Amino acid sequence: MSKKREASFPDRDAIVAFIRGAAGKVGTREIAREFGLKNADRAELKRILRELADSGVIKKYRKSVAEPAALPPTLVADITARDDDGELIATPAEWDEQDGEAPKIRIHVPRRAAPGTVPGIGDRALLHVEAAERDKVAAYRGRVVKVVDHTKTRILGIFRALPDGGGRLIGVDKKQAGRELNIAKAHANGAQDGDLVSVDLIHTRGYGLASGKVKERLGSLATEKAVSLIAIHSHEIPQEFSSAAIREAEAAKPATLSGREDWRELPLVTIDPPDAKDHDDAVYAEPDPDPSNKDGCIVYVAIADVAFYVRPGSALDRDALNRGNSVYFPDRVVPMLPERISNDLCSLRPGEARGALAVRMVIDASGRKRSHSFHRILMRSAAKLSYAQAQAAIDGDPDDTTGPLLAPILKPLYAAYAIVKRGRDERDPLDLDLPERKIVLKPDGTVDRVVVPERLDAHKLIEEFMILANVAAAEMLEKKALPLIYRVHDEPSVEKVHNLQEFLKTLDLSFAKAGALRPALFNRVLAQVKGHDAEPLVNEVVLRSQAQAEYASQNYGHFGLNLRRYAHFTSPIRRYADLVVHRALIRALGLGDGALPETETVETLAEVAAQISVTERRAMKAERETTDRLIAHFLADRIGASFQGRISGVTRAGLFVKLSDTGADGLIPIRTLGTEYFNYDEARHALVGTRSGAMHRLGDVVDVRLVEAAPVAGALRFELLSEGQAAPRGRRRDAGKPQRTTRAKAAPGRSPRKKDRKPGTTKPGAKKTSKASKAKPSRPKKGKP
Numbered sequence: 001m002s003k004k005r006e007a008s009f010p011d012r013d014a015i016v017a018f019i020r021g022a023a024g025k026v027g028t029r030e031i032a033r034e035f036g037l038k039n040a041d042r043a044e045l046k047r048i049l050r051e052l053a054d055s056g057v058i059k060k061y062r063k064s065v066a067e068p069a070a071l072p073p074t075l076v077a078d079i080t081a082r083d084d085d086g087e088l089i090a091t092p093a094e095w096d097e098q099d100g101e102a103p104k105i106r107i108h109v110p111r112r113a114a115p116g117t118v119p120g121i122g123d124r125a126l127l128h129v130e131a132a133e134r135d136k137v138a139a140y141r142g143r144v145v146k147v148v149d150h151t152k153t154r155i156l157g158i159f160r161a162l163p164d165g166g167g168r169l170i171g172v173d174k175k176q177a178g179r180e181l182n183i184a185k186a187h188a189n190g191a192q193d194g195d196l197v198s199v200d201l202i203h204t205r206g207y208g209l210a211s212g213k214v215k216e217r218l219g220s221l222a223t224e225k226a227v228s229l230i231a232i233h234s235h236e237i238p239q240e241f242s243s244a245a246i247r248e249a250e251a252a253k254p255a256t257l258s259g260r261e262d263w264r265e266l267p268l269v270t271i272d273p274p275d276a277k278d279h280d281d282a283v284y285a286e287p288d289p290d291p292s293n294k295d296g297c298i299v300y301v302a303i304a305d306v307a308f309y310v311r312p313g314s315a316l317d318r319d320a321l322n323r324g325n326s327v328y329f330p331d332r333v334v335p336m337l338p339e340r341i342s343n344d345l346c347s348l349r350p351g352e353a354r355g356a357l358a359v360r361m362v363i364d365a366s367g368r369k370r371s372h373s374f375h376r377i378l379m380r381s382a383a384k385l386s387y388a389q390a391q392a393a394i395d396g397d398p399d400d401t402t403g404p405l406l407a408p409i410l411k412p413l414y415a416a417y418a419i420v421k422r423g424r425d426e427r428d429p430l431d432l433d434l435p436e437r438k439i440v441l442k443p444d445g446t447v448d449r450v451v452v453p454e455r456l457d458a459h460k461l462i463e464e465f466m467i468l469a470n471v472a473a474a475e476m477l478e479k480k481a482l483p484l485i486y487r488v489h490d491e492p493s494v495e496k497v498h499n500l501q502e503f504l505k506t507l508d509l510s511f512a513k514a515g516a517l518r519p520a521l522f523n524r525v526l527a528q529v530k531g532h533d534a535e536p537l538v539n540e541v542v543l544r545s546q547a548q549a550e551y552a553s554q555n556y557g558h559f560g561l562n563l564r565r566y567a568h569f570t571s572p573i574r575r576y577a578d579l580v581v582h583r584a585l586i587r588a589l590g591l592g593d594g595a596l597p598e599t600e601t602v603e604t605l606a607e608v609a610a611q612i613s614v615t616e617r618r619a620m621k622a623e624r625e626t627t628d629r630l631i632a633h634f635l636a637d638r639i640g641a642s643f644q645g646r647i648s649g650v651t652r653a654g655l656f657v658k659l660s661d662t663g664a665d666g667l668i669p670i671r672t673l674g675t676e677y678f679n680y681d682e683a684r685h686a687l688v689g690t691r692s693g694a695m696h697r698l699g700d701v702v703d704v705r706l707v708e709a710a711p712v713a714g715a716l717r718f719e720l721l722s723e724g725q726a727a728p729r730g731r732r733r734d735a736g737k738p739q740r741t742t743r744a745k746a747a748p749g750r751s752p753r754k755k756d757r758k759p760g761t762t763k764p765g766a767k768k769t770s771k772a773s774k775a776k777p778s779r780p781k782k783g784k785p
Contacts, residue, residue: 008036074128074145074607074610076124077125081140089137090104093614094550094613095160097336101476125148126147128143142649148611156172158172158194181210182211189217196217200213205643226445227633228627230625231329233636235618237323239334249338268379296419297363301570303469303470305355306337307595309341316341337573346572353380357374362424363419365366367419367420388456394457430561474566478555481591482587487577488553489557492547496545504525509528519781539697551610559670569585580605583595632710635662639706639708639710642703642721643705644661645701645704647699652697654670704721705721705780
């Protein structure tokens with residue numbers, strides 16, 4: 001029965017209750033209809049909804065609102081079970097456990113389902129979902145758009161040959177580090193020692209090794225140069241382009257001036273890492289001659305015109321969407337587009353005419369963008385520079401390339417950056433200080449060293465210019481009312497903020513949340529610990545309190561950047577989302593061929609956004625795993641050596657430690673910490689001894705000994721050499737407070753099991769546990785936003 005109120009405005013509780021109870025999409029129109037609100041009431045309703053969103057009670061999208069933990073209308077889900085009636089049940093592939101148990105989705109499969117839309121248990125599928133009424137099992141019902149990943153029935157590993165012609169399979173899964181399979185000679189299928197192979201499990205018994213049969217040889221890992229092959233195959237990252245896509249790429253011709261503005265005389269330059277192979281963005285800046293914009297500037301950002309070559313529905317487009325993004329390993333790149341496109345026609349090489357989509361932005365003296373305009377151009381890069389090269393020139397050490405560019409190009413760029421930075425500082429985005437490490441390889445592909453590249457103003461200049469361009473793209477498409485893919489970053493959940501507050505109390509730091517949650521609140525905390533011992537710890541915990549950025553066709557802002565609207569525009573060579581934005585701009589502004597088709601809607605782009613969010617996380621995971629494997633190879637001959645590190649994770653299983661020199665992560669199992677029980681103190685991110693009160697806490701600097709390295713799985717196991725800190729008095733057990741605890745104890749005097757020992761690596765009486773365990777992955781690398 002309707003609750004319409006003609007005479008009075010509904011209170012907030014009534015509005016929230018309606019949002020929670022409604023089936024399907026809920027926006028201001030639906031709320032106004034439910035409560036009988038007039039047009040004059042819309043402004044007040046929008047204000048209330050904005051306040052509810054700011055306080056975390058609801059989540060606000062572009063044209064709808066929902067509960068914070070509600071599922072989006074399109075998502076990727078894992079098929080996990082069947083109910084008593086035989087219908088499939090799924091759960092979201094991405095779900096924050098702090099929001100409670102993942103909701104169940106009942107999958108409806110029509111009798112005449114289209115090919116590729118009938119999933120099975122263990123599959124991963126792209127779904128359209130809506131709230132389910134009167135369903136006691138599932139909170140949602142879903143329709144399969146397509147199956148994106150099938151159940152993996154094979155095991156991936158490295159074949160190690162034995163004298164009898166057979167061999168052993170060394171698994172690559174970190175969760176099962178050390179597991180082996182027996183491969184009989186008849187089942188080796190020609191595999192050679194060091195080959196990466198896929199194996200079918202053919203026999204399992206209660207004792208001895210399970211057996212397998214080699215089904216496919218995927219490549220040789222006889223040298224570490226091919227170690228990235230493991231991640232490529234285990235995550236099923238496409239390596240080969242279709243023959244149709246290759247034909248389209250090879251047939252493509254360079255862009256001409258036809259239908260373009262001629263910007264070839266504008267001295268745009270590219271600034272990239274020294275080892276970059278694709279150069280898809282170029283920049284230029286100059287003072288604004290307009291007297292009404294005193295001390296302002298004009299910033300130009302030109303991006304390779306990928307949409308000119310990759311047309312909607314083409315073979316190149318299908319391959320690019322399937323990949324979603326390029327994947328960057330220390331030893332290779334798996335590109336989103338063939339090299340003919342990415343490294344040639346769309347690479348903004350010096351002195352060569354190239355097509356581009358450019359934005360011209362007018363910035364005032366306070367760093368705020370006054371206006372912007374988009375242009376389809378033909379350009380000619382004036383120079384290809386590295387970050388260090390550009391910075392050295394500004395710092396007084398120009399070389400033969402940068403010397404002539406210093407006055408006309410580089411100094412105006414840095415002057416514009418100084419202006420733009422004022423706007424950035426006023427915006428006050430989240431300012432975490434977490435150094436990023438880079439692996440430097442030798443010519444043979446093995447690790448030479450691990451470095452922390454210096455963060456230069458040149459990096460920040462490009463980053464801020466790219467952010468400005470991305471904002472301009474989102475604003476232009478919203479103004480033209482065209483669908484687009486946003487880059488969104490939700491604010492931290494109420495539960496995560498509460499956990500952060502509780503943790504900061506243990507450091508006598510306050511996190512006073514009054515009103516809307518903003519990045520500035522976190523920045524104030526970070527400023528309090530700047531230069532103190534707790535700085536790395538607090539930065540890490542603040543990072544963990546944040547949500548993960550993703551792609552969506554509905555906008556809910558970018559919390560970390562403190563922006564109301566944001567889209568990716570600046571890297572269409574390596575990100576499909578940027579390509580969609582380019583097409584939308586071409587359509588919106590009538591810029592010619594390669595436009596977004598009229599058939600693309602918010603709903604269809606929601607499917608694309610969900611798919612490329614998954615491929616992005618696949619790439620991040622593959623890159624982290626490859627780094628772990630390379631570092632494990634690097635450390636494998638240093639078993640027994642001691643290292644200094646910092647506790648990077650605390651769990652019921654033990655302590656994760658990140659080594660200071662290499663950034664490698666490894667596990668100290670909880671049973672090896674001592675002869676007493678240890679409680680897991682979630683609030684303090686610590687393990688606390690019940691008898692001694694010794695506390696091992698996230699962020700603590702510790703000395704460890706490397707006990708085991710499993711290079712194929714990328715796992716390390718350490719032994720703790722440092723003593724724990726004394727827990728604050730009266731807090732050893734936090735008596736009277738409910739807490740999650742793990743109690744583990746190593747038996748005194750117990751020798752490690754024989755299979756756990758390696759000659760020369762352990763001594764009798766040392767306390768050990770299972771083989772190398774899963775290491776906590778490091779954060780993904782930073783790049784251009």
